[in-house]
Amino acid sequence: MSASRPASQPGRATIATVAEAAGVSIATVSRVMTGSSAVKPELAERVHEAATRLAYRPSRAARGLALGSMRNIGVILPDLTNAYFFDVVNEMHRGAAQCGYRMLVADSSGDPAEELDTAMDLLSQVDGLVLLSSRIPTAGLKQLARNPAPTVLINRVELGIDLPMIAVDNFTATMQLCSRLAQLGHRRAVYIGGSELAWQNRERWRAVQSSSAFGIEATQVTADGTVEGAYAVVQQALAHDPTVLICFNDLSAIGVLSALRDAGVRVPADVSVTGFDDIVLARHVVPRLTTVTTPRAELGRRGWELMQAMLDGGERPDSPPALEARVVVRDSTGPAR
Known part of the structure; x- marks a missing residue:
């Protein structure tokens, strides 16, 4: 009696079971799932039909390795509870999603050593890294600048650091x-x-x-x-x-x-x-x-534009001018007593 997995059990298919059902090699399934044009249309159709029937979902990590891209962007910020960061991250997320990337957000608790350790850990899982209001010392920033993965600084301007950066004045x-x-x-x-x-x-x-x-x-x-x-x-x-x-x-x-x-x-x-x-x-x-x-939304949008330019072209773009902020007078200020 065969011990193979019944086709009626959705969500448990592997690339091997899809290959067997489609009558092709595992390598062919991999090429189809990564969007390769080197597979004959009739074979690609058989693979897609088998994958749909078996409810097969390819591993994102495996797909990323095959494509040479994880389609992940890491974001490190000092305090997830601070409402200020939401608009910045949300706008970056909007741009990243439109380009087929997802964001991995980490909280460093404002600790420079923890932030640098987190950054080094994330670099193996992401295509690019955004440091939001970073506390990392300049020596650590220079270390990140030598890494091939793109890194962008938001809310910090440091001379002598070979990283694109955007901040408010x-x-x-x-x-x-x-x-x-x-x-x-x-x-x-x-x-x-x-x-x-x-x-x-x-x-x-x-x-x-x-x-x-x-x-x-x-x-x-x-x-x-x-x-x-x-x-x-x-x-x-x-x-x-x-x-x-x-x-x-x-x-x-x-x-x-x-x-x-x-x-x-x-x-x-x-x-x-x-x-x-x-x-x-x-x-x-x-x-x-x-x-x-x-301008928090604009800050996030400009930050994503810097990241996208490096992901697309591989070269570090010039940092744009600082964004303008404006004073809003309300009720908590009055004439000096």
């Missing part, structure tokens, strides 16, 4: 925000910082320091860019008697608003608060948050 936008605050009479500011490893944090703090040109004296209190992290440092920030708290991002600002409310401090009557990024919640907290709108 954080410095100019923060300077414009500080100019608005100076016009409201603010002279004492505390910057609630994000991770010291984040390029965006360094750019925003550099701009806040430069706002001395507007007469603003600023002090930095370090947090981590999260709601809870910012909440925890508000009392430390208030010890500097600021008239405005300039927060690294909107999540930080939401934590600050919560802490000020618990402490009985009125916003903006007693102290003004600003954020950065303009996530959805920024328009729905009370008071509504003055912030900076960043």
